[in-house]
Amino acid sequence: MSGWIAPLDTGLAAEAGKCLAQALDGRPLVSAERFCSAMRVLYTGPGPLNQARPTVAIGCYPGWEQAGPHAVLAAEDRTQVRGPAQRHAWMRNLDGEAARLLAGMPRPPVIAAWYATSRLRRWAGPGGTVAAIDGDLRGEIEDKAAFDALLRAAGVPEPARIPCLRVERSLPALDELRQAVGARRLVVQSGADSGGRGTVFVDRAADLERAAAMPGPYKVAAFVAGWSSNTTVLSVPDGQGGVEVYVDRPSHKAIGIAEAGIGPGKSTGNDWSRPWPQQAASTLVDAAVRVGRHLWAEHRMAGLFGLDAILSETGQVQLNEINCRNQGTTEVSSVNQHLRGIPPFLAAHLTVQLGGRPGWLPDADDFNQATIQAAARPGPGPFYLKLRHHGHGPVRVSGLCGPGVYRLRGNRLAWVRTGAQPCDADADRGEVLLANLPAEHVMCLPGAELGTAEALTTGPGTPFTGPHQLSAFGRTVLGALATHLTPVFDTTASEVTQS
Template sequence: MTGWMTQPDPGLLDAADTALGKALAGRPLVTAERFGSSMRTLYAGPGPLARARPLAAIGCYPAWDAAAWPGAVLAAEDRTRVRGPVQRHAWMEEVDGEAAALLAALPAPPVVAAWYATGRLRRWAGPGGAVAAIDGRLRAVIEDKAAFDHLLEAAGVPQRMRIPALRVDGKLPALSELRRRVGTERLVVQAGADSGGRGTVFVDNDADLARAAAMPGPYKIAAFVAGWSSNTTVLSVPDENGSVAVYVDRPSHKAIGIAEAGIGPGKSAGNDWSRPWPAEAAADLVDASVRIATHLWAEHRMAGLFGLDTILTPDGRAVFNEINCRNQGTTEVSGVNQQLRGLPPFAAAHLTVLLGHRVVWLPAPEEFNADTIGVATTVGAGPFYLKLRHRGMTPVRLTGLRGSGVYRLGGAGGLLWVRPGLHPGQANADLGELLLANLPAEDVLCLPGAELGTAEALTTGPGTPFAAPHQLSGLGAAVLQALAAHLTPVSDPTSCEGTPS
């Protein structure tokens, strides 16, 4: 681990590990997420929690050697040997029967940790098993983009933190009418409860509006707001008074729509938690996050992890634009923020809460949230991740590397292996180090648009991968260029074993 990571108090770790053990009650823990290495921050970071180490992992991409454990890893990619946009959305169907059989053969009914609970996951867990995730139906209600402004109003979020917006339940009016009613030239139309930027269309002309109208309504039509996008992880924990204690993590700076990184409009290229926020905006964000979490508990009895997306405007205000009621793509790396403060990642409390048990190791929420404002507004070490995509138009293989681990940029334009690694805190970006996580094996065919993994590390600022809200830093661009040097084109992908016809 880098020098910024500190060893948590052993008594606190024991309390968290013991509580999680009681919540599991002898049932094996299984992860069901796209990345087979899911929850590695919990079991491989400073003060690892032994009971958070899954007995089995089911996903799209396999765990790498450093992430392996003496259990089962069922990854769709191990069967198809292909990585691409279709595969990352269809992995559950690919392993469906095998996953159910694997879990049925475990020594006890499992606890399946996932983003949100579905009928398929409940079937995998089987009789006596449990799915430790936000209920999918509740998630759809809370994440409904068209209802978001009403949620903010009901939670008592101040008007200054709400983007001018209107709801349309029927056919979208003409662009001129929408502009008049919202009050801006550029609009953002959102619908549904999808993730990863899906369900969001930026509207500058009639063709954009037609694309937005192709989504099933109802619609939220909001003013476009310039600035840094951001993600904040929030944890709510039921307390002894019938309410919830709310813990707000430090907000990120999230780069959006970076074409040179293969990231489309409205989609995230990654998050950086090392950049400081303005003090007033950070205090507003913490206060409003507590209001929202308290409302979700009172209205829906929703507790555990959720994420809030905001925009930090050029004049230093925070305005909300979305809620994600579940684990997120940020959950793995954002857990390092809690470890930098001597606590286990929030994910441990999330699992414990969802399994109906008490969380007894966290400090008072008022103390934690005051510290969050302090950490968020000062220069210091923070984690980041940069998404890696295959940006070309032809299939490739990733060659000349040693798999996931810690690398640095090489003099010849490629990447040089430094050491094994599993946790973002094992790489210091200020020294040129990066943890490349979830890379494909050399024999895996990577199709255009494929996820190649993530570049992760800690930085105090010089090592950030982002220079502006929609722009890579020099380091970020150099990482993508170095990775591209290891992409070997495949001239005849139809001849490759495992390639779909």
């Protein structure tokens, strides 16, 4: 695996750590994300940035020794249960304890999170800082119904935009909408939610009724067949009134794979090893730069954001959504920067959010041209595959050794070594890093996130063979994990399931 990673310039790593340390100015760094292992690629990777290891991580799921911060406050350590309700309520359930913990720190903390909320600002307390985009601004920019207007304002050319219609109030009849956007299958979206929520695929009148149950305004777009994709973008103020925009290589994202327990419109994971057509990659990079410059000019927004796109069956790319925050892809996509021999974008994002300047970054135009070339050629890339419990009753994960690198042996998973990030595992040799697994004593309810399978691959180890299809390798990983799920039959489990 390490042979695929470009030697990280020790001077760049030292400079990145220095810039972040100066921006922190001695204040404790606190992570507040669902996974307490968040930012592990920063502080465990090649040229690890110890300045990015949180003093405390507050979240739903605890980390593990190789990927852990100095201290953890995890809701799961208290509930001993993992499930959909727990992952949505962790922040509320830890509210008082987290506020008291951070209030007792010797200096006001810096909280790293997806976006800033009133709760996080209260946790930070007087003099504290939330190093993230403002939640209200994030909601405004991510408004799905306003996305096409944002692209037009940014000057993104029409061929890179999906034909769509904005509907302010009630949705017209299905035939009328089909005629308006020139497609039989439609995608109706509203709001600024994540994880596929706020999106309905419309094939018939009953689907349109489900879409109409969402609050307007709506974006009604033509369905485009092809690969979904995510691209991480970093914008950095240049100190002269403008902004430099850095674009990571785009992924291939598999959507709605039922056998993986993932519903329609929801991501099953992302793979960055599969090459893109060079012209499509160039179009996407150009659009991302335009959007980044527009967001800076219009909102003074800088830092990380993500663009979702569709790579059509004919090799054309069209943008379909913006995520103005850290994302579920942020952790694993950071390995793309390691493959280029530089520290991850996330280090620059934190520095920018704290008013610092990440002077270690290369020239943006040169970087983006290299992105286009890297995206268009075969080569090693990271991936992650979401692991979900999609059975009908509670289970425990048994017979494993916790998070780490495993090798597939028959229909079982065999422990190989410790690990903390995708480059610790070589999927082409049948290895995966199982990240964020629950402890054996934790009861996992239907729909629970069991973690992610992560690795590097040059292609043979990809978990996906199509936009909605697992590869034989991906199917084998999920099947092997399923053999380690032990049903729970006690009455306590029954009560928890029904709560």
